[in-house]
Amino acid sequence: MGLSARREREKQVRRQEILDAARRVIGSKGFRGATMEEIAEKADYKPAALYRYFESKDEILASLILALEQYQFEQFVSLAERQDLTPLQKLDEIPDTLCRIYRFDPVVFLGMMHIQASQTFHYMSPETLAQLNEMAAKGIRGLASVFAKGIELGMFEPVEPLVMADTVWSLFTGVVLWEETKRFFDPKKNFVESTLREALRLLFKGVIKDQDG
Amino acid sequence: MGLSARREREKQVRRQEILDAARRVIGSKGFRGATMEEIAEKADYKPAALYRYFESKDEILASLILALEQYQFEQFVSLAERQDLTPLQKLDEIPDTLCRIYRFDPVVFLGMMHIQASQTFHYMSPETLAQLNEMAAKGIRGLASVFAKGIELGMFEPVEPLVMADTVWSLFTGVVLWEETKRFFDPKKNFVESTLREALRLLFKGVIKDQDG
Amino acid sequence: MGLSARREREKQVRRQEILDAARRVIGSKGFRGATMEEIAEKADYKPAALYRYFESKDEILASLILALEQYQFEQFVSLAERQDLTPLQKLDEIPDTLCRIYRFDPVVFLGMMHIQASQTFHYMSPETLAQLNEMAAKGIRGLASVFAKGIELGMFEPVEPLVMADTVWSLFTGVVLWEETKRFFDPKKNFVESTLREALRLLFKGVIKDQDG
Amino acid sequence: MGLSARREREKQVRRQEILDAARRVIGSKGFRGATMEEIAEKADYKPAALYRYFESKDEILASLILALEQYQFEQFVSLAERQDLTPLQKLDEIPDTLCRIYRFDPVVFLGMMHIQASQTFHYMSPETLAQLNEMAAKGIRGLASVFAKGIELGMFEPVEPLVMADTVWSLFTGVVLWEETKRFFDPKKNFVESTLREALRLLFKGVIKDQDG
DNA sequence: TATGAATGAGAGTTCATTCAT
DNA sequence: AATGAATGAACTCTCATTCAT
Secondary structure, three states: OOHHHHHHHHHHHHHHHHHHHHHHHHHHHHHHHOOHHHHHHHOOOOHHHHOOOOOOHHHHHHHHHHHHHHHHHHHHHHHHHOOOOOHHHHHHHHHHHHHHHHHHOHHHHHHHHOOOHHHHOOOOOHHHHHHHHHHHHHHHHHHHHHHHHHHHOOOEOOOOHHHHHHHHHHHHHHHHHHHHHHHHHOOOOOOHHHHHHHHHHHHHOOOEOOOOO | OOHHHHHHHHHHHHHHHHHHHHHHHHHHHHHHHOOHHHHHHHOOOOHHHHOOOOOOHHHHHHHHHHHHHHHHHHHHHHHHHOOOOOHHHHHHHHHHHHHHHHHHOHHHHHHHHOOOHHHHOOOOOHHHHHHHHHHHHHHHHHHHHHHHHHHHOOOEOOOOHHHHHHHHHHHHHHHHHHHHHHHHHOOOOOOHHHHHHHHHHHHHOOOEOOOOO | OOHHHHHHHHHHHHHHHHHHHHHHHHHHHHHHHOOHHHHHHHOOOOHHHHOOOOOOHHHHHHHHHHHHHHHHHHHHHHHHHOOOOOHHHHHHHHHHHHHHHHHHOHHHHHHHHOOOHHHHOOOOOHHHHHHHHHHHHHHHHHHHHHHHHHHHOOOEOOOOHHHHHHHHHHHHHHHHHHHHHHHHHOOOOOOHHHHHHHHHHHHHOOOEOOOOO | OOHHHHHHHHHHHHHHHHHHHHHHHHHHHHHHHOOHHHHHHHOOOOHHHHOOOOOOHHHHHHHHHHHHHHHHHHHHHHHHHOOOOOHHHHHHHHHHHHHHHHHHOHHHHHHHHOOOHHHHOOOOOHHHHHHHHHHHHHHHHHHHHHHHHHHHOOOEOOOOHHHHHHHHHHHHHHHHHHHHHHHHHOOOOOOHHHHHHHHHHHHHOOOEOOOOO
């Protein structure tokens, strides 16, 4: 491995450390409230050093979001493509999949859900922004393909897959956001996963043609 | 009408204008991103003038949030108390009710849903904050009472009403937030209401004991 | 009395009311901390109305100071000119005289003593400023004439009268300011007069030639 | 010397420079009138830079005051503890000591004497404020111990030491404030020290038991 | 005469970012 | 590679003052 290659890898490690630090700060202060100073502190750097690894604060935020979107996409596609499961069994897997996505980066997930997040990125290049949007769309299409197969096989009600995927995703984000909101009132509670599972169970009663499968 | 009464009413009108301006700015910049300067500009004022009508930026935000929470509470209570509807019919009314709440102030609804919102309020007095939280809790309890009656009459599955209300509300916020997120990618679309109705229809299948009513 | 004369007198009454209000505010907030809003409120006006009676905030402050200086001047001159008292007896009257001056307007007295007070008057006309200074000088010269007479009659040590007046005045302001400062730490105490009397008693031991008079 | 140690010292130097600048501004504008902008300008900075060295304007003011109070305390204690002087000789040293204190920081001394000063500090923490008050009290107690010894040895009239210290301090502040006030009228004059010495000489005649002593 | 309304001018403060070292 | 130092730009908020009514 060449010297520059090692350097490059070192750099990637540092980037990750910074991203982790950013996540922690965002978790308690939100996207807008997170400051370079606090991120740097958590990463054992001084603010100026961050600019060696990221062009701007916005690039840090974008990196975090993109990583989550990528993971989301992979999770949905990988679920959709599993050969060992029937469409109905894939349905059963959705709650776990969603929770995995949430747990992959709860902090960024929550921040991202807020539509205004986009407004945060003052200087974010249009290309980066487009990249972010594209990745999000790919994710949703991945989830949709789970339903598409079931409908194609006549196992599900012929709902438009994209619409169904949206509904599921809506429910998911709703559960998460609402649970988090309640946690704001009572920090001890954290029922995200059980609530989600229950809600999806109810939801799927209307989708599955023959409940006995 | 006395002079001072008219003056007071005038003042209320100006307050409303400022709140409207604030809403518009928040809609495009978020709570944190909204500046007094831009709010003032939209309201045809200079920033200093706003302080004749509101003590601080936080008071403006709190006013908007409280108004929405109040409306939400009223809507839920008024639905719960309707004598002309059976519990099942009230269930049918929930989507419309939810959408009315959302439409009452979509911008603030979205901002409020974002958990980090709390971080936004720098100097908000603990009393104001408590007032905000209390009103939010009252709202959810109002919705819960819709289910409580149905359970009491043996028409719904004996799910814990508060849990059910939470689930519905989760679904609702999820739908809204997700739809809004998608709108960020494609501003032309806006299916909030139809998606919500569909999702709730599916959801209620698991709640209603006897689907033939 | 002509209409305009009555009007003029009415105006003077209002001016006094405003000055009284200003005094109260200055007492708790200081010259710089006193706002037109608070002064107006205490005078049962709205801020804008004050400008009918005074050109500016600075004119209000200047009026208060001038009145005190005028009173101080009158007190000193009237003491100096009393025919019924010997110079020594006049000396005995000094503490009372000083305390009368202090009590005439403790608030403004304290504010005035602070040299920086002058910096407060941003827009004060040079004429007004000069007037203030001249009146203060006249006051001290009035006090000096008390000593001058005693020295002239050979009853006091031949100290330069102006220097002696300054020393007495210094002591006085010192007592007042220091006692007030201590009152800041312990609001219950207020020994201005007794401390002053004691201090002057000590001080005069070195001035009076023959203590048995 | 380690790098960080040098850095720390550099920082202290900068802090001093800023404090010096602040002193100059306060000297002409007073505590309240001094602005961060003007302080920065005098220190060859932009306002934002000051916040690297001080948390707030209030911290700057508090630093200046505390330094003076500390110096005052040290001066009094060191005078009281001198073994080479009799109580009477210590008395003779008081004028010089007081003048040293005054000269240590005339500007802050004057600002501090103004009772309203406390109103100036918007955000000063209660702890800082308490620290300021405690240090002031310690100073006066230090001066009092000078008299206590003389009374204990029967050389001074048995005046309550604390009262005596207050009186001396009153005289001192009075002299200073009055002289400064006069300097406002005639900037050329500055007799603080000679007036003080004269005044104290007269004052002590009533304290020292045996004047030939 | 009195004032509601509005504002210009500034104050203190924060923070992402740059740059010499 | 890392950072101390510095700052421009922006933000919230205050207040003396003006002016139409």
